[in-house]
Amino acid sequence: MKEEACRVITNTIIQGRYYLMKLESSHISENSKPGNFVMVAVSGSNDPLLKRPFGIFKTDPPYFYIYYxxxxxxxxxxxxxxxxxxxMVVGPLGNTFPEYENENILLVGGGRGIAPLYFAIEQYSGSNNLSLIYGARSKDDLLFTEEIGKFALKEKAFYTDDGSGFTKGQVTTDIKEIIERNGINITFSCGPDKMFESLNSEIGSLGISNFVxxxxxxxxxFGICYSCVVKGSDGKYKKVCSDGPVFRMEEIKWQI
Ligand SMILES: Cc1cc2nc3c(=O)[nH]c(=O)nc-3n(C[C@H](O)[C@H](O)[C@H](O)COP(=O)(O)OP(=O)(O)OC[C@H]3O[C@@H](n4cnc5c(N)ncnc54)[C@H](O)[C@@H]3O)c2cc1C
Ligand code: FES
Structure with missing residues (x-):
């Protein structure tokens, strides 16, 4: 982990309030894996004081991308x-999704939670059978579906809450059938906590390995301020930045 001044190569509006930023850093682009994140100083002054965390969306050394x-x-x-x-950027930080070979893995993305999963698709679609479920509020929040379409995924299912553009529903709507149809034994997911809570209810007891x-x-x-803690199922607090951001689903105490 180190702090460095990274040059902005492009900062493109993809749609509405969603942006893709390409930055230059040999260190970050060569050392990041899916799940890692960076802390970005959004201003050159002390306002706001704190850096903001963003997942690595993809790398193309010496460049890396964040989707925000x-x-x-x-x-x-x-x-x-x-x-x-x-x-100024610090990274790569945090842990990563575990690396597997020749497994049937289901990726589940909610909204901007597609960021680390896109990186996983790029990195792991050659060495594993990947399937994807990706949902968002509306078609305007479900980005990169065309780019994702170019990867050889076993199955892809896109959902929107309002039914615009894609199947009306949520990431959990057909998840059990998709898991069964594709012989899924591992899931990687990223999205809002509410999505994780629904996932935990739907698939938490299926006996497969789920990573969030x-x-x-x-x-x-990087583990010193305790502002990022979540409650673990063992009653102890876990730091999302340094114990995670990737956890086994059963490690976390979900609300429902
Ligand atoms: C490990 C990690 C990876 C992340 N990756 C991405 C990413 O790839 N793309 C992306 O767009 N965002 C990502 N985020 C979330 C991102 O850090 C926040 O959206 C950002 O810090 C908001 O800063 P702000 O100053 O614009 O908003 P603020 O003014 O701080 O907050 C504005 C609103 O956003 C909500 N908010 C702020 N931070 C979070 C958060 N961490 N989780 C949920 N709600 C929040 C607040 O409740 C508030 O309603 C990630 C967060 C973490 C911890
Ligand atoms: S952000 Fe400081 S301990 Fe996690």
Whole structure:
């Protein structure tokens, strides 16, 4: 882990409030794996003081990409960065999805949670049979479906809450059938906590290995401030930044 000034190569609006930023760093692009994240200083001043965490979307050394949604002050500042600007970045941070070979893995993405899963598709679609379930509120929030279509996935299913553009439903709508049809024994998911809670109810007791990549508010990003803790099923608190962000689903105490 080190902090470095990374040059912004492009910062492109993909749709609405969603952006793809390409940054230059040999260190981050060569050392990141799916699940890793970076802490990005969104402003050159002390306002906001804290760096913001973003998952690695893909790498193409010496470049890496983050895919982000503008939700508040920090991400809005990030959206204003121009080609050639320098931003301070720490990374790669956190753990990664486990690496497998010749397994039937189902990726489950909710909204911007597609970021680390896109990286997993790029990295692991040659060495494993991957399937994907990807859902969002509407078609305007379900991005990169065309790019994903170019990968050899065993099955892909896209859902929107409002039925726009894709099948009306949620990531859990057909998940049990998809798991059975594709002989899935491992899942990797990333999305909002509510999605994880539904996933835990639907597939938590199927006897397969489920890994979740979680989001949390972060101060430092490397284990010293405790601002990112979540409650574990053993009653102990876990730091999303340094114990995660990837956890076995059964390690976390879900609300429902
Ligand atoms: C490991 C990790 C990976 C992440 N990867 C991505 C990514 O690839 N793309 C992406 O767009 N975002 C990602 N996030 C979330 C991102 O860090 C937040 O959206 C960002 O920090 C918001 O900063 P802000 O200043 O714009 O918003 P703020 O002003 O801080 O908050 C604005 C709104 O967003 C909500 N919010 C802020 N942070 C989070 C959070 N961590 N989880 C849920 N809600 C939050 C707040 O409740 C508030 O409603 C990731 C978070 C973590 C911990
Ligand atoms: S963000 Fe500081 S301990 Fe996790």
């Amino acid at each position: 949604e503008v939700v508040g002050k920090g991400s809005e500042l990030l959206a204003s960065k121009m080609t050639g600007d320098l931003v 990549s979680m989001e949390a508010f972060m101060g430092c990003g």
